[in-house]
Amino acid sequence: MNTKFDELLDFPCEFTYKIMAIARHDLADDVVSVVQQHAPGDYTTETKASSKGNYHSVTIRVVVQDKDHVETLYARLATIDGVRHVL
Template sequence: MMNSKFDEYLEFPCAFTFKVMGVATETLEQEVLEVVQRLAPGNYSPSSRLSTKGNYRSVSLSIQVTSKEHIETLYQELGAIEDVRHVL
C-alpha cells in the first residue's frame, strides 16, 4: 500500500475527486467506471475531456470514499487500467 496521509487531512466518509488521464480510446471512460463501480458502487456522472490534439482523454469523477485505504486502492486499481497514464 501507499504511505499517504489522507487520514490526517480528511474526515471519512467523504467525497474525493479523482482525475484519470489516459489514451483517448472509446472504452477509457467505461473502464474507469467499471473499476469505480467494483470498489465504490454508486451513481456516478463523470466528466470527460479530450486533449487539444485528441490523443488523450481525462475523466474526472467524485467518489464517496470510506478510508485512506479505500483511496489508495482506487488509485492503484485505476492506474492499472492499460490505457491510463496518470491518476490524480
C-alpha cells in the same frame, strides 16, 4: 502507499479522481467499472480531450470510506489499459 489522507480528510467524504489516458471511446466506461467494484453506486463522469486529441482525462467523484479506500482506488484505476496518470 504512505500517504497522509487520514490526516487531511474527514471520512467518509467525496473524493475526486482524474484519470489521464490514451484517447479511446470506452475509457469512461472502464473507469466507472473499476470504481463500481470498490464503491458501488451511480456515477457520472466528465471527459475532456487534450488539445491534439491524443489523450483523454476522465473526472469522477467517489464517496470514500477511509485512507485505504482512497489508495486502493488509486492503484486499481492506474491498471486500466492506456492510463498514464491518476490524480
